[in-house]
Amino acid sequence: MGWERPLRPPALAAAPHVWRADLDGLATDVALLDDAERARAARFAFETDRRRFIAERGFQRRLLAAYLDRPAAELAIAPDRYGKPRLAPAGIAFNGSESGGTALIAVARTGEIGVDLEALRPERADLRIARRYFHPEEVRKLESLPLEQQPAAFFAVWTRKEALVKAVGLGLRIPLASFVVGVLPEEAPGPLRYEADWPGTRDWRLVPLPLEPSHLGTLAVAGTLPDPRLFEWAANDA
């Protein structure tokens, strides 16, 4: 899996698409945003966060508009009752994640999709967080790793779990310890096991995304889907 740089989004077939953008390299176009997005942009305390939010929403709108062949500013995107953003009328499935100025947007023709991205900040890879949220088996495996490998493994586990609960759409209403993901470098990403039967439990597939070493990212899709295609987004795209 490598990152391609097409001029326009290729047609969506069975394979989901994942797009990556460097938000600080994108133009900010407030005119593309709807009232709720503008109100949220106005609430950021820091200018960098406001800028990145506007850039991320512009990226999302331009990307989805290119797939749907509709004007970006006219797309109706709103969170459902659990917070998962949806298009109305539904056209394609999508989910996004942002961390440290990088954004990912995953797109699928149908079904549910989830993506999570985290900047690798070793000081936040805290075993106390792991013990509180992860499955005991995951914690044991994390603790068995050499210290220098633990931060990347922590964020790999975190993004695997977040991507899955975002695909289901319930977010952190799903206890992160209710399913087990791969932790060790030699293990499959999982999910290895489900220990509770929440709505939407099914045959999910987690796909680690090949990112720069400063970030960890995972895609969650239905188990039957092929590997995703990966694309870079740039300011002049679509």
Ligand SMILES: CC(C)(COP(=O)(O)OP(=O)(O)OC[C@H]1O[C@@H](n2cnc3c(N)ncnc32)[C@H](O)[C@@H]1OP(=O)(O)O)[C@@H](O)C(=O)NCCC(=O)NCCS
């Ligand atoms: C909101 C949540 C779904 C993901 O949050 P996150 O990982 O911090 O941030 P991400 O950028 O990956 O995802 C946020 C995006 O997910 C989407 N989202 C929100 N609720 C969602 C849901 N129920 N299902 C799917 N996607 C959802 C939105 O697009 C949201 O973007 P927005 O805030 O700009 O509207 C939720 O799981 C959460 O709050 N997680 C806690 C994160 C945390 O504590 N991380 C610590 C890491 S050590």
